[in-house]
Structure formats: structure tokens, C-alpha cells
Amino acid sequence: MPYLCPLMRIKAVKAIFLKEWIVERKNPHVIGGLFLYVVSTVFVTWLALVRLQNVPLWNALFWVIALFGVFNSSHRVFSQEIGTQQYYLHQMAKPLEVLFGKLLFSVLVNSILLVFTFVVFLWFFGWPGEEEGNWLALFATSFIGVLGLSGMLTLMSGIAYQAGNNPSLIAILGLPVVLPLLMLCIKVTKLILDGVAASVWSDYAFSLAGLTVAIIALASVLFPYLWSD
Amino acid sequence: MVKNVFKIGGVLLVLYSLIVSLSTPLNKGIVDFQPLQLDTGSNAVSFRFFPAPNNPSDLRFFIKSNTAYFPIEGSVEGNTFSGEVILPDTMPDAYVDVAGQIGHGDVMAILDASFVKNITKGELQTDEPVWKDVEEAGMIFPFKTILYQTIRNLNLHVPMWFAMMAIMLWSLILSVKFLGSGNVEHDLRAKEAANVGLFFSLIGIATGAVWARFTWGNWWVADPKLEGAAVSTLIYLAYFVLRSSVKDDHKKARLAAVYNVFAFVMMLVFIQVLPRLTDSLHPGNGGNPAFSQYDLDSNLRKVFYPAVLGWILIGFWLSNVRGRLATLRFRIENED
Amino acid sequence: MSADAWQLCDLELRMKTSLLAVLCVLSQGAMAQSHWEDTMYAEGKINVVIAVVAIIFLGLMFFLWNTDRKVKKLEQEFKK
Numbered sequence: 001m002p003y004l005c006p007l008m009r010i011k012a013v014k015a016i017f018l019k020e021w022i023v024e025r026k027n028p029h030v031i032g033g034l035f036l037y038v039v040s041t042v043f044v045t046w047l048a049l050v051r052l053q054n055v056p057l058w059n060a061l062f063w064v065i066a067l068f069g070v071f072n073s074s075h076r077v078f079s080q081e082i083g084t085q086q087y088y089l090h091q092m093a094k095p096l097e098v099l100f101g102k103l104l105f106s107v108l109v110n111s112i113l114l115v116f117t118f119v120v121f122l123w124f125f126g127w128p129g130e131e132e133g134n135w136l137a138l139f140a141t142s143f144i145g146v147l148g149l150s151g152m153l154t155l156m157s158g159i160a161y162q163a164g165n166n167p168s169l170i171a172i173l174g175l176p177v178v179l180p181l182l183m184l185c186i187k188v189t190k191l192i193l194d195g196v197a198a199s200v201w202s203d204y205a206f207s208l209a210g211l212t213v214a215i216i217a218l219a220s221v222l223f224p225y226l227w228s229d
Numbered sequence: 230m231v232k233n234v235f236k237i238g239g240v241l242l243v244l245y246s247l248i249v250s251l252s253t254p255l256n257k258g259i260v261d262f263q264p265l266q267l268d269t270g271s272n273a274v275s276f277r278f279f280p281a282p283n284n285p286s287d288l289r290f291f292i293k294s295n296t297a298y299f300p301i302e303g304s305v306e307g308n309t310f311s312g313e314v315i316l317p318d319t320m321p322d323a324y325v326d327v328a329g330q331i332g333h334g335d336v337m338a339i340l341d342a343s344f345v346k347n348i349t350k351g352e353l354q355t356d357e358p359v360w361k362d363v364e365e366a367g368m369i370f371p372f373k374t375i376l377y378q379t380i381r382n383l384n385l386h387v388p389m390w391f392a393m394m395a396i397m398l399w400s401l402i403l404s405v406k407f408l409g410s411g412n413v414e415h416d417l418r419a420k421e422a423a424n425v426g427l428f429f430s431l432i433g434i435a436t437g438a439v440w441a442r443f444t445w446g447n448w449w450v451a452d453p454k455l456e457g458a459a460v461s462t463l464i465y466l467a468y469f470v471l472r473s474s475v476k477d478d479h480k481k482a483r484l485a486a487v488y489n490v491f492a493f494v495m496m497l498v499f500i501q502v503l504p505r506l507t508d509s510l511h512p513g514n515g516g517n518p519a520f521s522q523y524d525l526d527s528n529l530r531k532v533f534y535p536a537v538l539g540w541i542l543i544g545f546w547l548s549n550v551r552g553r554l555a556t557l558r559f560r561i562e563n564e565d
Numbered sequence: 566m567s568a569d570a571w572q573l574c575d576l577e578l579r580m581k582t583s584l585l586a587v588l589c590v591l592s593q594g595a596m597a598q599s600h601w602e603d604t605m606y607a608e609g610k611i612n613v614v615i616a617v618v619a620i621i622f623l624g625l626m627f628f629l630w631n632t633d634r635k636v637k638k639l640e641q642e643f644k645k
Contacts, residue, residue: 173470
């Protein structure tokens with residue numbers, strides 16, 4: 001079916017997603033910079049701490065570094081909208097299609113970034129604590145968290161783009177509003193890393209999923225007002 | 230006119246809450262029981278009242294161990310009761326309470342006031358003391374250790390937060406109105422409402438810090454409600470940063486309105502949902518015994534609810550005045 | 566105090582040094598809570614309530630002063 005809903009055509013969403021992919025292929029240094037940033041930050045942390053076996057600290061540092069990686073990547077979402085080709089394409093596409101196309105690509109980039117951060121962390125610091133964690137639960141909840149984060153930051157970068165494309169504005173706007181989601185993510189992953197039973201962290205995981213759905217819904221409602229010019 | 234009714238109503242409610250919460254006397258209570266460890270046989274004990282009792286002859290005290298009551302024979306001197314109690318070798322519980330009739334109405338007690346060494350645990354039954362009927366107290370505030378007189382702050386500090394939430398909600402409504410209508414004046418009034426809300430949150434943080442310093446011992450603690458307050462303040466400060474970074478009125482209004490909607494929902498999540506998930510020092514959360522929504526003393530309720538409503542109305546008045554000023558300025562600027 | 570001092574058999578010197586040590590410890594305890602802290606904790610902490618009322622009042626006055634400034638700016642614009 002060509003329409004996901006009256007406001008969104010699947011073909012258009014796919015087209016925008018592919019366009020993002022092509023733009024990134026042309027400028028690989030943008031995304032490459034993100035991965036370099038993650039490695040450098042974890043390396044600095046390693047130089048400062050050397051050993052990190054404390055689960056809450058490991059978890060918190062992981063999420064903080066991942067968060068700033070995602071912040072950096074969110075600037076990329078709208079900063080490359082200068083060429084006339086892209087402008088014409090976006091005149092053809094409906095706002096929700098633009099949002100979801102960019103959002104899906106963002107989720108892809110941020111998920112890879114998160115997994116990469118996790119791998120780098122493991123490489124420098126090893127697995128925290130003694131318990132063999134529940135990998136599936138960890139990745140599932142982290143993915144939901146990244147979904148929420150990407151949704152929120154895509155909206156924030158849309159606002160910042162309209163307000164002069166200032167990258168620091170994304171951080172100023174985004175940091176306070178991202179805190180509830182971030183705190184939930186940290187709480188859930190810490191409990192999973194501690195190796196506790198699913199009944200303990202399932203409540204938080206459901207809250208996280210609910211919050212992510214709310215964020216995506218809000219962003220979908222608000223984005224058209226941002227995009228209409 | 231209707232507007233004036235709200236303004237006068239707000240002023241009257243706040244005036245009532247201020248006068249009553251500052252003039253109502255506090256109930257009496259026992260504090261500083263000494264010693265923390267008792268022994269079998271004769272013990273010299275002492276404790277203080279808060280505040281000084283009116284009729285020392287009416288006071289009777291007992292050391293209570295489960296169902297066993299042991300009278301304390303002693304005398305009152307100013308604020309202090311000092312006396313002697315004789316404890317047997319066999320008692321139901323080593324942790325003892327102090328029970329006494331000094332307050333209005335119920336028997337006053339400190340739970341787990343002391344610990345008795347060298348006893349054998351065993352059942353013991355004594356006659357339960359007959360508590361005398363005391364006269365009706367009238368309007369009086371409950372006594373809580375650590376808080377003492379600062380319980381009156383309930384009607385001063387907490388309404389600030391309720392007023393902030395109400396004003397931020399009003400700001401949200403105005404922002405949504407703007408998104409629907411496109412009339413910039415709605416957004417200007419939303420901005421002024423956010424201004425007033427931010428003002429209330431800063432006062433809330435300041436008063437909360439002062440209250441905390443002399444009750445919890447520190448100006449700031451790691452507590453979800455406090456963190457929620459700090460995050461709300463940060464969120465709305467970011468809102469004003471966003472507004473100042475755009476020059477064009479219509480674009481500024483659009484971006485600010487979108488952010489306002491998002492910010493309010495996130496603030497709501499942070500304040501309402503997260504504290505329920507964790508423990509907290511704040512009364513009513515995390516099993517804190519001080520006071521909760523269901524535990525609020527009926528006399529306190531009589532002052533608290535009017536105070537909340539009064540401050541909300543005052544907040545609306547403040548944002549109303551600023552909003553009229555902003556729209557007036559906008560119209561004058563856009564006339565030429 | 567060095568070990569040599571304690572090996573002095575002089576009773577008077579020992580008493581003086583221990584009295585000095587005790588006085589130092591006691592005066593530390595007395596200085597632990599300053600005068601203004603004492604007033605805040607005294608009288609059932611009613612002063613904390615007074616401080617809270619003062620903060621609210623000052624805040625409202627600051628708000629009033631701020632609004633006054635904005636009105637002044639508007640009057641100046643209107644005069645033009």
C-alpha cells in the first residue's frame with residue numbers, strides 16, 4: 001500500500017532515506033568524524049581511569065559518551081540542506097515524510113554509533129562487574145533508547161536549523177529535555193548489567209518504551225509546524 | 230468583572246493562608262530522650278518538650294515495651310522532664326518507646342527512643358495506663374521532629390511549585406493556541422507566562438534550599454524532586470535562549486511554540502513519573518514518614534489547599550499583567 | 566607532641582600540656598556552629614519560616630521592579 005497514512009507515502013520516505021544515504025556516501029568524513037570522536041573520548045576516559053569495574057560508573061560513562069556522540073550526529077541531519085537539489089526535493093515531499101525519512105536514517109546511524117561505542121568500551125575497559133549480562137535485553141532496551149533519542153534530537157535539530165543552523169543550539173535545547181529519557185536508559189541498562197531478574201527492570205523498560213512512543217508521536221505532531229515555510 | 234474576581238480572590242486566599250499558617254500554634258512534642266541505652270533496674274532519664282508545657286501536673290510518661298508500660302517518676306523544670314524509671318529483667322522487646330500525654334488529643338510518643346541492655350525477652354503484661362481526656366485543642370498544627378515550626382513552610386514553599394505547574398500549563402495552552410491560529414500575540418503571552426513560571430520555580434528552589442539546609446542539613450541533596458526542579462528550570466531557560474536566537478517575530482513564535490510543547494511534556498514526565506520510580510527524601514515518596522497526600526493533617530489541609538489555589542491565581546494575575554504589556558508593545562511597534 | 570616531651574617526669578609540665586590539648590579540642594567543638602547558624606536553629610526554627618517569607622516577598626518585589634522597567638521602556642517608545 002503506497003500510503004502509510006494519509007500524510008505519509010512510503011515511496012517518499014524511502015526516497016528521502018536513500019537521499020540521506022547518498023549524501024553521506026559523498027561526505028564520509030562527517031560520519032567518520034563521529035566514530036573518531038567516540039574513540040578519542042573513550043581513550044581520554046581510559047587514560048584518566050585505566051580500570052573501570054564499577055557497574056554504575058561504567059554504565060553512566062557509557063551513556064554520557066554515547067549521548068554526546070548522538071548529539072554530534074544530530075547536527076548532521078539538517079546541516080547539509082544547502083544545495084538547490086535537496087531544496088527542490090523537500091518542496092515535493094510532505095513534512096512527515098521528511099521527518100520519518102531523516103529519522104530512520106538517524107536511527108540507523110545512531111544505532112551503529114551506539115554499538116560501536118559499546119564495542120570500544122568493552123575493548124578498553126572490559127565487561128563491568130562479574131555477572132554475564134542479558135545481551136538481548138541490553139541491546140533491545142538500548143535500541144529503544146536510541147530510537148527515542150534520535151526522534152527527540154531530530155526535532156531539536158529541525159528547530160536549530162530554522163534558527164540559524166547553530167550546532168551548539170541543539171545541545172542547549174536538547175540536553176534538558178533529553179534528561180528523562182537518558183535517566184530511564186541509564187537505570188534500565190544498569191539493572192540489566194547487574195544481572196538482576198527481568199521482573200525487576202521490566203517496569204522501567206515498559207516506561208522507556210512508552211516514553212519513546214510518546215516522543216515519536218509528539219515529534220510527528222510538531223514537525224509539520226516546523227517545516228512549513 | 231470576572232478578571233477582578235480572580236485577582237481579589239487570589240489575594241484574599243494568599244492573605245488567609247499567610248495569616249493562619251503563621252499564627253496557628255504548634256502541637257507539643259517530646260524530643261531528645263536521654264540516655265540512648267537503658268539498663269535493667271533503676272535508670273535516670275530526661276527529655277525535652279517542645280514547646281514548654283502549660284500544665285506540668287497533667288503530664289504522665291511511660292516507657293513502653295510492646296504491651297508493657299513502666300511509669301517514669303519525675304518532675305518538670307522549664308522545658309525538661311527528668312526522672313527515674315525502673316525496668317525489670319524480662320521484657321517483651323528490647324527496643325522501647327516513650328509514651329506520654331502532653332499533646333492535645335492523642336497520646337504523644339517517640340518510637341524506638343531507646344534500647345535496653347541485658348534483658349531476657351519474654352512476655353510481660355502490665356496494666357495499660359488510663360490516658361486522661363484532654364480539652365479540645367482547636368486549630369493547631371501537628372508536631373514533627375526535625376521540622377518543628379518549619380512545618381508552616383508547607384503553605385509557603387509547596388504552593389510555589391503548584392503555581393509553576395499551573396502557569397506552565399497555561400503557557401502550553403497559549404503556545405498551542407498560537408500554532409492553531411498563527412496570531413503572534415498568543416505566543417507573546419505564552420512567553421510571559423513561561424517567564425512567570427520560571428520566576429516561581431526560582432523562588433521555589435531558593436525557599437526549598439533554605440528549608441532543606443536547616444532540616445535535612447544541606448542546601449541541596451541528590452533527590453528526584455529537586456533534580457526535577459533543576460531540570461524544569463534548565464528547560465525553560467533553554468526556551469528563552471531559543472527565543473533570543475531568532476530575530477523574526479513569526480519564526481521566533483513558531484519555533485518557540487514547538488519547543489514549548491515538547492518541553493512541557495518532558496518536564497511533566499520528569500517531575501511526575503520519575504520520582505515514583507525511585508526513593509526520595511521528600512515527604513510522601515520512598516516511604517518517608519513525614520507527611521504524604523493521605524496523611525496530611527486536617528488542620529494543615531485547611532490552610533494548604535487555599536494557599537495553593539491563591540498562589541495559582543496570583544500567578545495568573547502576574548502573567549496577565551506581563552502579557553498585556555507584551556501585546557501592547559507588539560501592537561505599538563507594528564503600527565508604524 | 567614529640568616523644569621526648571612525654572618522657573619528662575615533670576608532673577606540672579604534663580598537666581599543662583594535657584590541659585592545653587583538652588582546651589583545643591573543646592574550643593573546636595564550640596566553634597563548630599557559628600552564631601548565625603545558632604539563630605536559625607533556635608526557637609524551634611521559626612527563623613527559617615521568616616527567611617522563607619522574606620525570600621518570597623523579595624522575589625515578588627523583584628518581579629514588580631522588572632515589570633516597572635518594561636513599562637518605562639514602553640512609555641519611552643510611545644513618546645517617539
